[in-house]
Amino acid sequence: DTGVSQNPRHKITKRGQNVTFRCDPISEHNRLYWYRQTLGQGPEFLTYFQNEAQLEKSRLLSDRFSAERPKGSFSTLEIQRTEQGDSAMYLCASSSGTSGGRNEQFFGPGTRLTVL
Amino acid sequence: AQTVTQSQPEMSVQEAETVTLSCTYDTSESNYYLFWYKQPPSRQMILVIRQEAYKQQNATENRFSVNFQKAAKSFSLKISDSQLGDTAMYFCAFNFGNEKLTFGTGTRLTIIP
Numbered sequence: 040d041t042g043v044s045q046n047p048r049h050k051i052t053k054r055g056q057n058v059t060f061r062c063d064p065i066s067e068h069n070r071l072y073w074y075r076q077t078l079g080q081g082p083e084f085l086t087y088f089q090n091e092a093q094l095e096k097s098r099l100l101s102d103r104f105s106a107e108r109p110k111g112s113f114s115t116l117e118i119q120r121t122e123q124g125d126s127a128m129y130l131c132a133s134s135s136g137t138s139g140g141r142n143e144q145f146f147g148p149g150t151r152l153t154v155l
Numbered sequence: 156a157q158t159v160t161q162s163q164p165e166m167s168v169q170e171a172e173t174v175t176l177s178c179t180y181d182t183s184e185s186n187y188y189l190f191w192y193k194q195p196p197s198r199q200m201i202l203v204i205r206q207e208a209y210k211q212q213n214a215t216e217n218r219f220s221v222n223f224q225k226a227a228k229s230f231s232l233k234i235s236d237s238q239l240g241d242t243a244m245y246f247c248a249f250n251f252g253n254e255k256l257t258f259g260t261g262t263r264l265t266i267i268p
Binding site for chain 2: 130
């Protein structure tokens, strides 16, 4: 088990382009989370999945953002028509166990997005 | 609204000394979970220590311990015998009974050799 992995690690794109990031959680972790971290700030919650179901979305997740976890394993986060304000580190995390919030979330290394 | 505040943007301490990082929060929830995460330079975030709000005993993990004051809504992290590998951003984070973590803005800790 190599932990949570994210690809690509870095992405530079031009404003208006679409980008897609992938997250592979720890095997058999049923929960998967996406966070966004801007410079000098802590991570902010975007959305989370339990198995393949997307159970909560932050108001930060505008209509240009969509996330999927089609088979309850890996997840993708797509940003359409990127804007300069989308530049950030996008973090993925996964966890297992019972619900209620006590479980450790294991984080991936992140995808750093730069929108020119 | 649930907020988390880390009022120390940066701290530095000599190797082998003890350092305390502060965190305060605001919530109307009665049961929640508190975490300190460490984010080393260019590396992924890892859990340092976890505290459950209904437990009065402060959590301890080797050189790391917390001082949890529920009435004061304070959750500080003490690092004893600090080591160079402790250099990192430290975030306090809370789970207020749902599945998402709410993070503070972080404290950049530098251990000086």
